[in-house]
Every structure is written in structure tokens, then in C-alpha cells.
Amino acid sequence: MRDFNYPGRSEVFSSNAMVASSQPLASESAIEILKKGGNAMDAAIAAAAVLAVIEPTDTGIGGDCFALFSKNGNSIPIAFNGSGKSPSRLTIDSARELKLDYIDGRSPHSVTIPGAVDAWFKLHERFCNLDFDEIINPAIKFAEEGFFVHERLSYTWSNNFKRLVNVEAKDIFLRNKKPPLPGQKMKNLYLAEVLKTISKQGRKGFYEGEVPSKIVKFLNELGGLHTTEDFCNAHGEFVEPIYSYYRDNKIFQLPPNTQGVIALIILRILESFKISKYDFNHPDRIHLLIEAAKIAYNYRNKLLGDLNSSKLIMEIISDDLLINKLSQSIDVNKANNLIPPIPSIGSNTVYLTVVDKDLNAVSFINSIYESFGSGLVPPETGILLQNRGKSFNLIKGHPNCLQPSKRPMHTIIPGMVFRDDKLFMSYGVMGGDYQPIGHSDVLSCVIDHNLNFQKSLDKPRFLPINDTIEVERSLSSKIVNKLKSKGHDVKTSQYPHGGGQIVSIDWKEGKLIGASDPRKDGIALGY
Numbered sequence: 001m002r003d004f005n006y007p008g009r010s011e012v013f014s015s016n017a018m019v020a021s022s023q024p025l026a027s028e029s030a031i032e033i034l035k036k037g038g039n040a041m042d043a044a045i046a047a048a049a050v051l052a053v054i055e056p057t058d059t060g061i062g063g064d065c066f067a068l069f070s071k072n073g074n075s076i077p078i079a080f081n082g083s084g085k086s087p088s089r090l091t092i093d094s095a096r097e098l099k100l101d102y103i104d105g106r107s108p109h110s111v112t113i114p115g116a117v118d119a120w121f122k123l124h125e126r127f128c129n130l131d132f133d134e135i136i137n138p139a140i141k142f143a144e145e146g147f148f149v150h151e152r153l154s155y156t157w158s159n160n161f162k163r164l165v166n167v168e169a170k171d172i173f174l175r176n177k178k179p180p181l182p183g184q185k186m187k188n189l190y191l192a193e194v195l196k197t198i199s200k201q202g203r204k205g206f207y208e209g210e211v212p213s214k215i216v217k218f219l220n221e222l223g224g225l226h227t228t229e230d231f232c233n234a235h236g237e238f239v240e241p242i243y244s245y246y247r248d249n250k251i252f253q254l255p256p257n258t259q260g261v262i263a264l265i266i267l268r269i270l271e272s273f274k275i276s277k278y279d280f281n282h283p284d285r286i287h288l289l290i291e292a293a294k295i296a297y298n299y300r301n302k303l304l305g306d307l308n309s310s311k312l313i314m315e316i317i318s319d320d321l322l323i324n325k326l327s328q329s330i331d332v333n334k335a336n337n338l339i340p341p342i343p344s345i346g347s348n349t350v351y352l353t354v355v356d357k358d359l360n361a362v363s364f365i366n367s368i369y370e371s372f373g374s375g376l377v378p379p380e381t382g383i384l385l386q387n388r389g390k391s392f393n394l395i396k397g398h399p400n401c402l403q404p405s406k407r408p409m410h411t412i413i414p415g416m417v418f419r420d421d422k423l424f425m426s427y428g429v430m431g432g433d434y435q436p437i438g439h440s441d442v443l444s445c446v447i448d449h450n451l452n453f454q455k456s457l458d459k460p461r462f463l464p465i466n467d468t469i470e471v472e473r474s475l476s477s478k479i480v481n482k483l484k485s486k487g488h489d490v491k492t493s494q495y496p497h498g499g500g501q502i503v504s505i506d507w508k509e510g511k512l513i514g515a516s517d518p519r520k521d522g523i524a525l526g527y
Contacts (some may be wrong), residue, residue: 002455006093011454011513016524018041018512019259020408020501021352022058022430022522024120026050029138030354031525032419033130040354041069041127042135044362045120049139049195051350051366052116052187054147055174056384057156058348063368063386064115066254068241068416069127073423073505077416079254082236083388084112084118085405089225092394100274103390105346106165106375108224110387112408113234114206115364121203127360133199138141140199143192143382146185150521154182156348159442159495160371166218169377170383191382207231208252210379218378220366230405234379239307244268244317248445250418260413262436264317265296272327280449281475282330283482286462289444291330293437296463300436305399306407313399335487341467345391348369353503355426355512361503362427363414366408407408415420415439419427425453430517431498434463438498453502453515461497472496 002008002242006363012018017040019030029050030043038046058322064083066153070076090109103110124132151158164170170177172188198206203212212231219226242260243252246267253260269292278285303313317321327337331350368374374387379424391409392402411432417425423447429438437459442482445456460475470493471480480490499520504513514524 008150008458009454009516011452011515012039012524016527017356017509018503018514018524018526019047019352020352020503020514020516020522020524021047021051022350022499022501022520023051023055023150023153023228024521024523025054026352027523027525031527033135034139034356035527036130036134038130038135039121039128039358040356040360041353042130042354042365043356045124045128046135046138047135047352047354048120048364048366050142051215053139053143053191055155055350055354056152057160058368059350059366060368060373060473061117062114062383062513063366064388064410065119065364066414067119067123068252068254068256068363068411068414070361070416070423072363075356077156077252078240079239079241080123080236081254082115083407083410084115084234084312085255085407086112086389086402087224087226087230088391088405090402090415091404092396094225095402099393102394103392104368105387105390106163108222108376111219111224111226111374111376111385112388112389113230113233114386115236116455117198117206118203118234119236123349125196126492132202136195136199140192140195143188143195145376146187148183148185149180149183152519152521154180156371158284163370163373163375166363166377168374168379169375170365172377172382173372187376190380194381194383202360205290207234209368213379215383216380221368234481242264242314242317246271246443249424249447251443252416253413255307255314256304256409257306257407258298258334258410258413259436260415261298261304261313261317262296263413263415263439265468266292266436266440267300267443268317268323269295269327275444276448279449280445282477283357283479286479287335287486288330288332289437290440290462290464290469291336292441294336294339295326296340296436297464298339302408303344303399305401306409309399333486337487342433342465343388344433344465345411349412349430351414351428351430351499351501353426353428353501355503355505357425361416361423361426363416363428365412365414365428366419367412412521413433413439424425424506425502425504427500427502429498429500433465434461434497438500442500453513457500457502457517463497
């Protein structure tokens with residue numbers, strides 16, 4: 001139990017359903033959908049659509065999503081990859097002809113075809129109870145009638161509004177040329193009309209006809225090589241989830257192009273150490289997580305791309321000899337500064353999770369990559385286009401090299417944990433580069449240290465990035481000095497590391513437990 005003399009949050013308990021998301025309005029909308037007879041997937045899509053309107057810094061229909069779905073909480077999760085591909089005409093050679101040395105995150109070349117809307121419809125067709133128009137109505141209402149900006153959202157908005165590129169983007173997402181303050185109301189009338197079109201016409205309303213024509217025309221005028229055929233041909237797919245074990249818990253992630261495999265590699269390395277002998281904030285424990293993460297991220301930078309290009313990194317999670325060698329390479333008392341620095345690839349996102357009365361569970365993540373994505377909004381659409389293509393490199397032969405109609409490496413990763421073949425946790429930890437170490441840290445806190453779910457999200461965070469260790473201000477100076485004594489170059493992070501949501505099923509007590517990260521505006525809400 002937490003110490004009530006200090007600020008904090010309590011876990012949320014319910015018997016019927018539980019939602020955790022990064023915005024209160026999204027959690028409330030999901031609960032209302034559940035009360036109308038919707039299931040966990042109905043509620044998840046509704047919440048994702050609401051977030052696409054009310055948290056434009058991190059998500060939108062111009063982006064991608066991934067999902068895990070467990071039926072009744074006792075089946076192997078079904079995974080869906082809802083990420084889009086690069087334009088069919090964009091190649092390394094054409095990039096070189098455009099005199100590009102890299103893909104600029106605010107250029108049309110960084111815009112990959114949005115996959116989220118296609119994913120919503122495919123997931124709806126397979127799993128949902130309610131009609132799609134009923135699910136998307138709350139999002140339309142907020143776009144049309146407006147929503148009040150919450151405090152953390154205003155903070156992110158203020159720190160990133162200069163990323164908005166064109167006049168249409170600035171007109172929609174600024175008030176009198178300034179970012180909104182907490183409590184100010186924002187609308188997106190053009191987006192409301194696009195959502196209405198999608199509601200009436202279905203998937204075709206976004207991938208065929210007027211909407212993609214406007215997007216393609218706009219991108220082509222900026223020099224982009226997108227075609228309406230790229231939109232028409234955009235399709236996500238159901239994929240086989242990947243997993244590994246951590247202390248007899250079965251951890252599920254999506255396969256590449258996500259970096260879920262990186263979280264699994266970190267956990268496999270950590271399993272060799274008796275982490276439970278430390279306090280969850282002990283500097284030796286933090287050191288071990290940092291060193292394991294540095295190893296795994298190094299593999300990410302060398303070997304991770306789309307599913308067709310990532311065979312070598314996929315083999316690592318089942319290679320016991322290699323995992324043992326990697327674990328033995330870690331010195332408990334000294335940082336390994338020979339591992340190349342981890343280049344930052346950024347990213348902001350929203351994560352949500354839902355468990356319904358039948359214990360169907362959804363772990364769902366949606367993103368436009370960096371804050372405000374590319375910063376580009378095609379006229380009369382209200383759609384912020386993602387810049388996921390920024391993560392491509394132009395190194396021929398690299399797993400994540402730019403190719404036509406190829407999915408880029410993705411930072412966003414939804415997760416699930418099973419115990420004794422029953423769902424224990426549906427969870428996600430946001431924050432771009434932070435996500436793999438964040439997934440590992442939260443799970444270790446729960447599994448190794450018996451922290452409750454809320455405290456596992458609340459605790460101070462740390463991230464090896466570039467050639468430093470970025471720690472949150474809440475990490476004590478005593479711990480920081482101890483890490484420095486081990487050879488780490490520790491710096492205080494300018495911003496908090498990500499966010500996170502958890503819903504757990506307590507099968508014995510017949511209850512659901514929800515937790516929501518205080519670094520965001522969101523809440524866990526049950527009924």
C-alpha cells in the first residue's frame with residue numbers, strides 16, 4: 001500500500017470492465033461504449049478514435065497502430081500490424097536524386113501511408129459487437145463541438161508547436177498563433193467531416209476517393225512521391241505474436257517491424273540476475289537494466305527492420321548460448337562504455353488497454369511518431385500526417401533501409417503477460433526509445449519486487465540514449481552519484497520518460513485492477 005502522506009495515485013478496482021488511457025475523455029468514452037453492449041475491441045477503437053481528436057500531439061488518423069487481442073483472457077493473443085508503408089515510388093536512388101542524406105521528419109518523404117483507419121475496420125470486422133458509426137461518434141462529437149485541453153497535453157503542445165509546418169496545421173492547432181493553455185477549448189471541424197465520411201463510407205472513405213486525393217495532391221506539391229494507389233493498396237495484417245518467458249511469465253509482443261523483440265531481449269538478459277535481492281530503486285538494479293538495454297538497443301540499431309528483414313534479431317530471443325554470453329558480459333560494478341552510443345529516434349504515442357465483462361482484453365497503441373507527426377496537414381482535412389518514414393536509413397542492405405512499399409522500423413509496442421495460460425497483464429509503456437526498457441522495468445517491478453501496478457508506473461525512470469543516461473528528476477542524487485561511480489554519464493532528462501497503462505486480471509478474487517501513469521493526463525476507469 002502506498003504512503004498516503006505523499007502525493008500519488010491509487011490502483012482502480014472493478015468487477016465488470018476496466019479501461020486505462022492517456023486522456024479522461026477517452027477512458028470515459030470507452031466505458032460508455034462498454035455499457036452500450038460493446039466489447040473490449042469496440043471500446044478500444046472508440047478510445048483510439050477519441051484520442052486521435054483530443055491528443056493530436058501524439059496520435060491521429062494520419063498515423064499507425066498495433067493491437068493484441070485475447071479472447072476471454074485465456075487464449076494466445078491475436079496480433080494485428082496496422083502500420084503503413086513507404087510510397088511505392090520512393091527508393092534510395094530517388095532519394096539520392098533529391099539530394100537527401102537522410103529522411104527529414106518534417107518533409108513529405110517522411111510520410112508513410114497511414115495504417116490506423118484500415119486497422120480499426122479490420123479489427124472491427126473480426127471482433128466487434130457494435131456498428132462502426134456508433135463507435136466513432138464520440139470522436140466526431142469532440143472534433144465538432146470541441147474539447148478542453150488537459151494540463152500535460154498543454155505542456156506537450158507548448159513544447160512542440162513549432163513543429164507545425166504549414167498554414168493549415170497552424171490554423172487548426174494554435175489559438176491566436178499560440179498553443180492552447182490548460183482548460184482552453186480546441187476543435188477540428190475539418191477532421192470531424194473526414195470522420196463522418198469514414199463513418200458513412202467505411203474504409204473506402206479514407207483510402208479511396210476525395211480524402212486520399214487531397215492528401216496526395218498536397219504531398220505531391222511539396223515534392224512527395226505518393227500516389228492514390230498507395231492509399232488504395234494500404235492494408236494491415238494479422239501476424240503471429242512473438243514471446244519469451246520471464247520468471248515463468250509468458251511475455252507477448254508483436255514481431256518486427258516493431259521493437260517488441262528488443263524488450264524481450266532485455267528481459268532474457270535480466271533473467272540471469274537475481275534482481276529480487278535489490279530494492280526496486282537500488283543503483284545496482286538500475287545499472288543492470290541499463291547495461292542489458294544498451295546491449296539490446298545495439299542489436300536494434302544493427303538488425304531491426306521490417307518482418308522480412310529481421311530474421312537475425314528474431315533468432316536472439318531463443319538463442320540460450322548467446323543470451324548467457326551477453327548476460328556474463330555485464331559487470332555489476334562497471335558500465336560498459338565500449339558499446340556504441342544509442343542514437344535517439346524519438347517518438348510520442350498513446351497507449352490504451354481495455355478488459356471487458358467477458359475478460360476479452362485489448363492492448364492497443366496508436367501514433368503519428370514524433371510530436372504532431374510531420375507537422376503537415378493537407379488542406380480541408382484536419383489530418384496530421386505521420387512522419388514514421390523518418391526512421392528509415394539510406395544504407396543499402398541494412399534491415400531498415402528505405403525501399404518502395406516497405407514498413408519502417410516502429411518504436412510503438414503493446415504488450416501482454418500470461419501466467420499459467422491465463423492473462424495476467426495487458427500493458428504498455430509509451431515514450432519512443434524508452435519503450436523497451438520501460439516495458440522491462442515495469443515488468444521487473446511487478447514480477448521481481450511485487451510492486452503494485454500503479455507504483456510500477458509511478459517510480460523514477462532512466463534511459464540510456466546517445467552516450468548518456470537520462471534520468472528523471474525524481475531519482476535521488478544519492479542514486480545518481482552511485483551510477484556515476486560505476487562509469488555512467490548521468491544527466492537529468494528535460495522531459496519525463498513516456499507514460500503507461502496497465503489492466504490486470506485477478507482470477508482468484510474475480511476483479512480487474514487498473515493503473516494509469518501520472519506523467520500523462522489519463523485515468524484508469526472501471527465499472
